Amino acid sequence: MNDPTPDRGRARFPWLGVALFVLALAAAALGGFAWHYSDLILDPRSSSTLHEQRVLAAGPDWVRLSRDHESLEPGTWALQWEEGYGRIERVRSADDSSVVREFHPVVGRPPVGGWASLRGVSRSADPRSMLGIAFDTVAVEGPLGSYPAWFVPGRGSTWVLFVHGRGANRAEGLRTLGVLAQRELPGLMVTYRNDAGAPASRDGFTHLGLTEWQDLEAAARWALGHGARDLVLCGYSMGGQIVMQFLSRSRWAASVRAVVLESPVLSWDATFERRAQVLGVPPLMTWLGERVATARAGLDWGALDRVARTPRAGPPILVLHGVKDSFAPEPVSEAFARALPERVTLVRVASGNHVEAWNADPAAYAAALGCWLDAHGIGARGAR
Numbered sequence: 001m002n003d004p005t006p007d008r009g010r011a012r013f014p015w016l017g018v019a020l021f022v023l024a025l026a027a028a029a030l031g032g033f034a035w036h037y038s039d040l041i042l043d044p045r046s047s048s049t050l051h052e053q054r055v056l057a058a059g060p061d062w063v064r065l066s067r068d069h070e071s072l073e074p075g076t077w078a079l080q081w082e083e084g085y086g087r088i089e090r091v092r093s094a095d096d097s098s099v100v101r102e103f104h105p106v107v108g109r110p111p112v113g114g115w116a117s118l119r120g121v122s123r124s125a126d127p128r129s130m131l132g133i134a135f136d137t138v139a140v141e142g143p144l145g146s147y148p149a150w151f152v153p154g155r156g157s158t159w160v161l162f163v164h165g166r167g168a169n170r171a172e173g174l175r176t177l178g179v180l181a182q183r184e185l186p187g188l189m190v191t192y193r194n195d196a197g198a199p200a201s202r203d204g205f206t207h208l209g210l211t212e213w214q215d216l217e218a219a220a221r222w223a224l225g226h227g228a229r230d231l232v233l234c235g236y237s238m239g240g241q242i243v244m245q246f247l248s249r250s251r252w253a254a255s256v257r258a259v260v261l262e263s264p265v266l267s268w269d270a271t272f273e274r275r276a277q278v279l280g281v282p283p284l285m286t287w288l289g290e291r292v293a294t295a296r297a298g299l300d301w302g303a304l305d306r307v308a309r310t311p312r313a314g315p316p317i318l319v320l321h322g323v324k325d326s327f328a329p330e331p332v333s334e335a336f337a338r339a340l341p342e343r344v345t346l347v348r349v350a351s352g353n354h355v356e357a358w359n360a361d362p363a364a365y366a367a368a369l370g371c372w373l374d375a376h377g378i379g380a381r382g383a384r
Contacts, residue, residue: 037281037289041272042297044194044206046167048123050081051115056098058110063088063103070118071099075352075359078122081115084108085122106130120356125171127152127189131178140190142218144199147191149219152177154186157229158257158378161219162189165237165265165355166206169195172236175358176260179366183379186228190219192242205297208268208304209241216242217250230257232378236355237328240264244306247314258376259317260369263355265328266306266336274329307336312343318372320347320357320365327354345372 054066063079063086065071077088084107092100103110106129110116127133133152140147150170160180162173170189177187191198192215194206201211220231233256235243240261247253265271269290276286293299303309317340321333330348337346347368352360373379 037285038292038296041208041289041293042205044166044201044204048117048167050117052117053079053115055081055110055112055114055116058103058112061102061104062092062100063110064098064100065116065118067094067097067099071101073118073352075356076362077359078119078125079103079110080117080119080122080124081108081111083111085124086110088118120359121171121174123169123171125174126150127174127177130171130174131181133177133181138188138222140219140222142199143214144193144201147195147199147215147218148197149191149222150187150189152187152189154184156185156379157227158185158232159223159228159230160185160187160232160234161216161223162187163192163216163233163235163239163242164189165239165263166208168236168355172239172355173234175362175365176234176262176369179358179369180379183373185232185379186223188219188223190216192216203297206238207297208299209238209245209265210300210303212238212242213245213249216246217252220246220250220252220255224252224255228255231255232258232260234260234262235264236262238265240266241268241304241306244310245303248309248311253314256315258315258373258378260320260372261317261333262320262357263322263325263328264306264319264333267332268304269301270332271328275327278326307332307339310336310340312340314343316376317344318347318369319344320349320368322349322352322354322357322360324351325354 053071055063056066057064072091072094079086079088086103086105089102092102107124127135127150136151138149138151140149162176164170164172170191173189192212193199193201223231233243241264243259243261247256272286272290276283290301319333319337321330323330333346337344349357349360358365
């Protein structure tokens with residue numbers, strides 16, 4: 001009688017091959033997803049759409065938009081379309097399919113029958129069009145070349161430098177500039193690598209603040225060479241990380257008198273974990289994406305944790321952060337304030353999302369910022 005064992009062994013091998021093939025496919029898919037996720041981490045641009053609200057009708061001081069969460073959101077917003085933008089204010093009325101709001105055009109007229117987008121600030125705004133404030137476009141020489149910046153003249157030797165977040169542009173600081181205008185502080189609205197009109201990074205990647213702080217340093221040096229004696233730094237979202245990296249690394253950090261941060265990304269780990277929760281991405285995918293991003297761009301995640309790495313000594317810091325922030329988790333700012341109670345004042349904002357404290361309540365924003373600046377003698381009458 002023949003031994004049947006070899007036949008049974010040969011019968012099992014095809015199943016083993018199938019299992020190995022499936023595992024290889026799974027590993028390839030996992031690796032591909034991790035690479036794609038690392039692209040999302042490292043890409044300095046952000047996807048943007050102007051096709052979020054249908055413009056159904058418009059009058060001299062009102063606009064009717066399709067109904068959704070954003071068109072119903074209380075507060076003051078920018079309505080952006082391809083050829084212009086305007087200011088959206090209170091809700092006048094709403095039905096099952098539309099919302100009518102107060103509207104004040106700034107540039108152009110809304111495209112009735114077309115599409116627009118509600119935003120915290122228009123990307124095409126500038127100090128003159130949005131606020132009626134004169135400004136000059138200047139060139140700041142930095143480590144990678146020439147960086148455009150908006151210079152807003154003022155009085156005194158304390159200058160405010162505005163540092164926008166990832167995927168935004170200089171216009172992000174205009175809301176704060178509008179509040180500070182009464183104090184007549186000179187301002188510089190800066191750009192950094194990979195911004196439109198600014199030099200690209202050598203690898204084409206964002207480094208999440210680990211290199212971009214050098215561009216802020218160039219802007220600080222320019223300000224100090226053009227009449228500034230000390231500086232106030234305002235950072236929004238990733239701009240907050242850039243500001244904190246500057247304070248830790250720059251030779252000009254001692255020139256900073258005060259810091260204002262809105263929705264700051266103080267921990268990228270926490271930020272990407274939050275985004276994974278919002279988007280329904282498994283934690284393993286986030287971890288793998290971060291590891292691939294580290295290999296591709298040499299990121300140091302520990303250095304990007306400013307809660308753990310910020311010293312107790314330094315300038316006072318005001319943090320404004322929305323509790324509903326779906327990008328940079330507000331509890332990180334709470335931990336930051338607890339770790340540095342002598343330096344950090346935290347203002348928790350009940351409504352609005354990421355970098356939307358002014359939009360949610362302009363008067364409350366102005367009051368909180370004004371009281372804090374007065375407490376530190378910045379821009380107050382009789383102060384330098």
